[in-house]
Amino acid sequence: MIWVETVVNGMLYGGLYGLLGVGLALIVGVMRVVNLSHGEFIVLSAFIGVSLSGMLPWVYPLALLLPVAIIAFGLGFLLQAALVNRVVTRPDPFASILLTFGVAVVMRNLMVEGFGADPRNIPSGRLAHASLAIGGLSVGVLPVFILALSVALFTALQLVLTRTRFGRIVRATADNRDVVRLMGVNPGRVYNAVMGLSLALASVAGMLLAMRSSFTPYSGVERLLVAFEVVVLGGLGTFWGAMAGGIVLGVAELLGLRFDPNAGPLYAHLLFLAGVLLRPNGLFRART
Amino acid sequence: MTLLEVERLEAFYGDFQALFGLSMRVEAGETVALIGANGAGKSTFLRCLVGLLDDKRGAIRFAGQPIDREPAERISRLGLSLVPEGRLLFPSLTVEENLLMGALNERPGSWTLRRVYDLFPVLAERRRQMPNALSGGQQHMVAIGRALMSNPRLLLCDEISLGLAPVVVDQIYQSFARIRSEGASIVLVEQDVKRASTAADRLYCLLKGRVTLEGSARRIGLDQLSRAYFGA
Numbered sequence: 001m002i003w004v005e006t007v008v009n010g011m012l013y014g015g016l017y018g019l020l021g022v023g024l025a026l027i028v029g030v031m032r033v034v035n036l037s038h039g040e041f042i043v044l045s046a047f048i049g050v051s052l053s054g055m056l057p058w059v060y061p062l063a064l065l066l067p068v069a070i071i072a073f074g075l076g077f078l079l080q081a082a083l084v085n086r087v088v089t090r091p092d093p094f095a096s097i098l099l100t101f102g103v104a105v106v107m108r109n110l111m112v113e114g115f116g117a118d119p120r121n122i123p124s125g126r127l128a129h130a131s132l133a134i135g136g137l138s139v140g141v142l143p144v145f146i147l148a149l150s151v152a153l154f155t156a157l158q159l160v161l162t163r164t165r166f167g168r169i170v171r172a173t174a175d176n177r178d179v180v181r182l183m184g185v186n187p188g189r190v191y192n193a194v195m196g197l198s199l200a201l202a203s204v205a206g207m208l209l210a211m212r213s214s215f216t217p218y219s220g221v222e223r224l225l226v227a228f229e230v231v232v233l234g235g236l237g238t239f240w241g242a243m244a245g246g247i248v249l250g251v252a253e254l255l256g257l258r259f260d261p262n263a264g265p266l267y268a269h270l271l272f273l274a275g276v277l278l279r280p281n282g283l284f285r286a287r288t
Numbered sequence: 289m290t291l292l293e294v295e296r297l298e299a300f301y302g303d304f305q306a307l308f309g310l311s312m313r314v315e316a317g318e319t320v321a322l323i324g325a326n327g328a329g330k331s332t333f334l335r336c337l338v339g340l341l342d343d344k345r346g347a348i349r350f351a352g353q354p355i356d357r358e359p360a361e362r363i364s365r366l367g368l369s370l371v372p373e374g375r376l377l378f379p380s381l382t383v384e385e386n387l388l389m390g391a392l393n394e395r396p397g398s399w400t401l402r403r404v405y406d407l408f409p410v411l412a413e414r415r416r417q418m419p420n421a422l423s424g425g426q427q428h429m430v431a432i433g434r435a436l437m438s439n440p441r442l443l444l445c446d447e448i449s450l451g452l453a454p455v456v457v458d459q460i461y462q463s464f465a466r467i468r469s470e471g472a473s474i475v476l477v478e479q480d481v482k483r484a485s486t487a488a489d490r491l492y493c494l495l496k497g498r499v500t501l502e503g504s505a506r507r508i509g510l511d512q513l514s515r516a517y518f519g520a
Contacts, residue, residue: 168385169392175378178340181360182370183438184393 005137006258007251012143013212014250015150018243019205020223021230022154023198025242028231030174030194031088033096037079037104038202039224043217044107045072045203046210047115049122061122061211062145065204072203073196079103080195085188089177104220111217124211146208153201154243170194202227226265229272235282245283248275289316291442291473292337297346299329299336299497306332307497309346314442319464319474321484321505324494325517330477331373333494334444338370339363351441365393369440373447373477375431377419384415386430390437397439398470404433407463425456432460436467443467446477461487481513495519 020042027035049068053061083103087095130141161167169190173180177187206223209215229249234241249268256267275283292314299307307329314320322330335341337348339360348356355363369390377386387404405412408429419427428448435443449457457480464474464487478484485491485505493501493516501508501516514520 165388168381168388171380172378172385172389175380176376178360179372179376179378180389181340182338182364182372183389183434184361184364186359186361 001136003255003258005139006254008137008139009143010251010254011247012139012147012250013254014247015147015243016205016208016212016246017226017230017249018234018246019150019153019201020209020227021234021242021246022157022239023200023202023205024224024227025231025234025239026157026194026198026201030170031084031191032093033084033088034093034100035084035195035198036097036100036224037107037220038100038198038227039220039222040104040107040111041072041075041079041199041220042202042206042209042223042227043215043220044075044111045069045199045206046122046215047111047120047217048072048203049207049210050115050120053122061124061207062127065207068207069200069203073200076196076199077192079199080192081188084195085191088188088191104224108217108220115217117216117218119214119216120210121214122207122210142211149204149208150243150246153204154239157197157201158239166193222265226268229268233272233275233283238282241282248283290314291316291318291351292475293347293349294337295347297333297336297348298344299332299341300343301332302343305497307336307344310494310497310499312492312499312502314473314475316441317468317471317473318490319468319476319488321488321491322475322477322494323479323481323484323491323513323517325479327496328494329497330494331446332497334370334446334475334477337363337444338368364438365395367395367439367441369435369438369443371428371431371435371443371445371448373450375419375427377427377430377434379418379420381419382416383411383419383422383430386419387411387433387437390434393438395439399436399439401437404436407436407466408433423456425452425460428452428456428460432463436472440472442473442475444475444477447479448476449478449480449483457483481517485513493517 024035024038027033045068048071049064052064052067083099084096087099124142127142131138132141161170169185173185173187173190180187230242230245233248234245252271253265253268256263290313294310294312297307297310298305310333324330332341336344339358344356346356347354350366350368378389387401410426411429411433414422419430448460468474476484476488488505490503491505492499493513495516501513
């Protein structure tokens with residue numbers, strides 16, 4: 001029974017990993033840029049969450065998700081407008097990789113300077129330990145909430161991209177950024193909004209991760225690694241694939257921990273390695 | 289009234305010069321054909337007009353306004369619309385979504401989804417399909433419809449008969465009468481000289497980035513044209 005419980009909890013946390021990855025997948029899909037500072041922005045969002053909950057101790061931490069996401073959207077918009085748009089049209093991918101790598105290094109050091117190197121976490125109160133008994137299984141309330149929120153955000157993203165005028169413009173810009181200009185669209189502005197969206201999604205994941213375990217200014221690399229694994233495992237540029245990839249990794253990690261409490265995320269990484277060797281195009285190939 | 293006026297246009301791709309002092313004009317309501325062999329600079333010329341090529345010198349005025357330093361997204365809002373060579377539809381968008389992209393700049397005018405479907409009824413049947421599921425001719429219709437949705441004052445068509453069956457090309461050329469009656473001027477880039485000279489009021493022949501011949505499409509003789517075309 002305890003193994004079934006572990007699998008269920010792994011699936012529930014997997015939604016969170018999916019959210020980490022989907023923001024990265026969105027940027028790769030729309031502008032063919034690999035944002036190496038993705039992890040640092042996730043950590044920065046968590047620091048913003050910690051600071052806000054310190055300033056507003058009477059506010060329930062989950063209520064901070066929306067304001068932090070809005071701030072993250074603004075940061076993404078600025079990052080794109082001020083920096084990434086300068087290199088995004090270059091034919092060689094190294095310009096954007098070097099740029100976002102540089103941003104990551106600068107941010108990491110600024111966060112150490114500003115917030116210190118001590119591990120922090122966002123208090124989630126009673127919710128962290130509350131659990132539900134479903135059919136003899138004990139399932140955490142927070143993980144259930146996390147999965148529900150992830151599914152809701154994935155669905156919303158999918159609907160925005162397929163059903164709205166904005167989504168149509170984003171897909172068209174991803175297809176051909178020169179031709180959309182002939183229709184009066186400025187690709188740079190589309191990119192600004194997409195980067196904002198990517199980091200807003202990542203910030204939600206960052207906040208929720210910070211409720212689950214502690215983080216430091218150096219945690220960005222781990223976050224980015226998970227995001228990469230999710231995206232590659234799910235198949236580049238597919239959103240539901242990213243969700244499924246996240247769930248697979250979440251289950252592998254929790255099962256690994258149950259099997260060997262000192263393993264950390266080792267088993268998730270091993271599963272990723274096996275996945276890449278066996279299915280180099282991703283577990284779930286589909287068109288976006 | 290002169291709608292488009294180009295003076296001594298030069299264009300460059302890095303060290304390579306593609307256009308050498310090209311001048312031309314299009315009057316309101318006119319259809320102008322631009323003919324020339326491969327590499328004569330026809331597509332480059334169109335790219336300059338719509339603002340997709342920045343490395344250029346010379347003057348381009350559209351409806352009296354200089355546009356040679358304007359970015360492509362601004363030029364499109366002035367009513368200059370391109371049907372690009374190879375169509376360049378958006379493969380992730382349905383036929384109807386492709387058409388709606390043309391309406392983004394919200395220029396007032398008579399072209400709407402319904403009018404485009406009237407013009408090309410087959411597109412109405414296939415509105416929910418992806419463009420790659422359509423035949424080449426139908427894809428051209430989408431590209432033309434997308435350009436029309438912005439209610440252009442000047443429609444630029446790049447090689448729209450390339451790779452199509454003659455029957456389909458006839459059908460597309462017949463649509464030009466309707467497009468002109470809605471008030472748009474047309475520039476046709478063609479390799480098919482005969483077709484171009486019957487459809488157009490005036491024509492320009494390009495050779496290696498220069499205009500080698502210009503005049504009324506009906507008065508230019510075939511041998512005169514072939515000398516300008518091949519540079520013999």
